[in-house]
Amino acid sequence: MSILDIIALFIFLSGAFIFINTFYLKLPSSIGLMIMALVLSIIVYCVGAFFPELHLAEHVKEYEFEEVLYQIVLTFMLFSGALNIDFRKLSSQRGSVLVLAIVGVLISTLVIGTGVYFMLDAMSIHLNYLYCLVFGALISPTDPIAVTRTIKRFNLSKDLEIKIAGESLFNDGVAVVLALTLLDIAHAGEDHTLSFFETTYIVIADIGGGIFIGLLLGYIGYRLLKYVDNDAVEVEVLITLALVLVGSQIADFIHVSAKQAAVVMGLVVGNEGKSTHVASAAGDYVFKFWKLLEETFSAMLFVLIGLEMLVLDLRLDYLAAGFFAICIVLFGRWTSVFIPIKMMSVKNHFAPNTISVLTWGALRGGLPIALSLSLTDFNGKDVIVTMTYIVVVCSVLYQGLTVPTLMRSTGSSSDANS
Template sequence: MSIFDIIAVLIFFSGVFLFINTFYLKLPSSIGLTILALILSLLVFIFGLLFPEFHLAEQIKKYDFADVLYRFVLSVMLFAGALNVDFKKLGDQLIPVLVLSFFGVIISTVVIATLIYFTAGFIGVSLSYIAALVFGALISSTDPVAITKTIQRFRMSNELETKISGEALLNGGIAIVLALVLVNIYREGIANDSLSLSSTAWVLTRDLAGGVVAGLVFGWIGYKLLQYIDNDDVEVEVLVTLALVMGGSYVADLFSVSSMMVAVTTGLILGNFGRDELGESAVGAYVYRFWQLMEDTLAAMLFVLIGFEMLVIPLRLDYFSLGFFAVNFALFARWISVFIPIRLMSRKRSFDSGTITVLSWGALRGGLPVAVSLSLTDFPGQELIVTMTYVVVVCTVLYQGLTLTSVMKLYGANVR
């Protein structure tokens, strides 16, 4: 099987899963896809035992998806997420959303990493603190699609709905960029045989500041180009935005800056300067729908892929035990990362009752953590990180996703 055959298989199952979930299960997409991915994993495992020569999971394991995931999937998903962030729509909720997104990710990363690091040592699993930080950052990323579609089913105040949806859109990009910057810091230390404060500061400046500058340039160029294109020429607008994402990734590699930061910044520029009060201006409405479709499709593929990947990861009890610890650590860290900023901001701002609980319990994980964990080729502890990511994503999506309705009703949010 070639890599194109593998991708075709993933697309096929993604389409079948979405069809089954939409017309039969009728669950939120993240929950339905997770359930179907688990069933698929079990069926493929049984099929592989009966017919070893056709073990599909083993075929997939032969291919290195790191380049595809890193250079295409992550860039596309982060750009699509950033494109949907409308700072004007956030209004007076902009500051709380920014504080919750940025400082929340930092707090969550440190809390998860510290708890995982000491727990791993306690149960005898080898895990460096930098690897724990990488896992803490990537698993702090929440799924904006799942969260947004869930809250749309309930009646709640505009302020709370704006906080939830805005924080979810920004959270993913910040968490994933932080995780990949931490990976680059580790690799810089390996290359130089040591990791000094100056080299760490240089990597942070190069990746983040360089990525922002490159993203601003690409965003401005894209905005100017789209101003000259009629919104009815949808194929031209779509191709221009695709060229911006792919070109940004290529330029980022040339100058050794964060391609993820380039994608996020470019998306933010187009998503805010490219629309007016009616929702479109330089960027046509079809472009937003196209990138939403791309994000949803890739997220579905990632759930299918991780289902296959888990079939060939060593079934080590200590890895899965640490994964179940990570489920609780992630939920606790999310609560802390929401509780501290809101308590500090509540001195000057008012927050709805239940904001902390709803934001904490509604933090469903999705495709982005999966993509990052699978792209960490040659990173120490990758199999452990993939295992923990799988356990956390599955448990949080199923347990929190299926009980979120009860939590929302508890705090007075009625079903529409």
Template sequence: MEVLDFITLLIIMAAFFTLINVKYLKLPSTIGLMLLALCLSLFIIGGEYVFSMLNKLATNLMTEYDFSKVLFQVMLSFLLFAGALDVNLNKLGEEKWPILILATVGVLISTFIVGGAMYLTLPYLGLPMDFIYCLLFGALISPTDPIAVLAMIKKTVVSENLESQIAGESLFNDGIGVVVFLSILGVAAGGVENFEAIEVVKLFGIEVIGGIALGALLGYIGLRLLKIIDNEHTEIEVLVTLSMVLGGASVADFLHVSGPLAMVVMGLFVGRKGRIAKVDEDAAGEYVYKFWHLMDEAMNAILFILIGLQIIVINYEMDYFYAAGIAIVAVLLARLLGVGVPLSIMRIKRHFPKYTIRILTWSGLRGGISVALALSLYKENHGFLIDAKTVDIIITMTYCVVLFSIVVQGLTVDKLFKLAAKNNKPIKGSTD
């Protein structure tokens, strides 16, 4: 199937599943679409002998295209830029230290806790894995998915400051998480015996600082161009923002800096919420934001359908699912500690509302980024960066954690938000 045909099929499915969800299921969009795609996948798998041609066609489609490339090179750039457009800059500035610490220290704490837990428990299932690959799994599963998180908080009742913490952390820890993953992958590829800390720190610094600097430069240029256009030609404003995203992603890839961080910073430059200067707030016309809102919704729909369909190509071994059950518990525990430890230290000098730790823990959804990172372990020549069994274990654990995260956590977190809003009486120094 040609690429255009595949995209057409995904759009048709997105439209059809959205209609079913809105009319009958009435679930949050991301959850409803993924569940419908998951049901379709299970139907195709279950009817393997009755609908063998359908099963073969679906399997070929999901293995023919590199899902990780589709997400990283196209969808992620669009979704992160669109998500950053809606972030309140003023509130983001007020919460900058919690966001920065959670997006860096929190991700690193989670990576090592998950990696250590899986290294210690997997041998009991007869699935021993080298520590470096357990860390690799910890790195790809630790960052919360900004696409899933932003889609969730749009539908919930939450204070502006807490919303900024959740949104800001998810946007930035995504970029940090990808850099940590690439750093560990580089160590694994080069051999642990050849590990040099200075090289990893150098790579980390170039990716992070370079990505932020590139985003700031392109964001500043884009904002200046939008001011010059001054809302007179909407179509040119849209083309300018499209050029920023597509061109920025290509430049980031060429310079080997973090594209996700560049997209977030560019979106913050162009966004209008929380602006002090009126001229900056009105730089982009209303139709620019409507266009990116449409892109956000459409890409979200396609992304979560792709996640639901990924079950078709998962290797089914019962021991892998036992490992996935342990991984779910390990990821939740790591998230609790990754959030709780930094916030408990920070509460010495600042106040956090009650339930903050619980909310940040349970609202830390995982999504397409984790799945794409896991699938990126496959080489384009259909070989492996690491052995096939290890890759299959990592992909199965990743998919199950993502599924639990989006369905179970995504469907119940709103109740936690409402409970916090109802019972949250400010207590000085309380974080939980």
């Protein structure tokens, strides 16, 4: 089976999953896709047990998807997420959203990483503390698609809705860049003990360089889009595609964060492209294209993780660690919401139920899966992928199905569909 056959199979299964969920299951997208991915895993396992030559997961194992996931999927998903962040809609909530996204991710990474480190140590599973922090960062982003669709089902207050949607869109880029920066530090520290100045240089070079490249290419892309007529849809789409792919290659070539560059490019094009000061530089179809691409990748990632789990070294202690990690991740999320909100409550008003809604409504999605699978090989990668899979599954299914109950019990809203 060639790599093109595998990709074609992923696309076919993703399309079939979306079709079945849309017309038959009629569940929220992330929940429906996750359920079907689990069913697919069971079917593939059973077929492989009775007909080893047809074991699809073994064919998947022949190919290294890390490079594709890192260079294409992650970059595209981050650009798409940033493209849809509209600073004007955040209005007065801009400061709260930025603090929740940036400070919240930092707190979440520290709390989850530290908790997982001591949990694994108690289970006699060795994982370097920096790699535990990498897990803390990569599991911190919430799924903006799932969160946005959850919000639309309820009549939340406008301020709370903006906080939830804005924070979910922002924390993706922050968490991914932090995870990859920590990974660079961990890899560099394997050769020798890093000094404070070496660590600081890695952080500044990764993030600062990525921001510079993103601003530069984002502005160039905006000027090109402004020059092209909005009716030339294919030209505008190709410009954005070229912008992301070339920007990623340039950033990698000069050893700065390509993911940070993708986020900044998305922010520049998304906001300047919709600016009211000039005629809309980017047509609606550009935004629709990237939204469709993001949802397609999310669906394919659920298919991939369902197959990938069948070829991992699934140890009982790794699975147990994953279920323990669920509690640690939820506590880390609660802490990352509680501390910033209590600090900001001195000058800003927050609804009484904001902390509980932000904590339990934070569903994980395709981004943590893509990031965990794209990590370069190191001692402990399997346990990180296993924990990520279990946390995402439980988040999507358990939290996703119980969010309506939370909304009603807190009295924050009434179901919009009722």
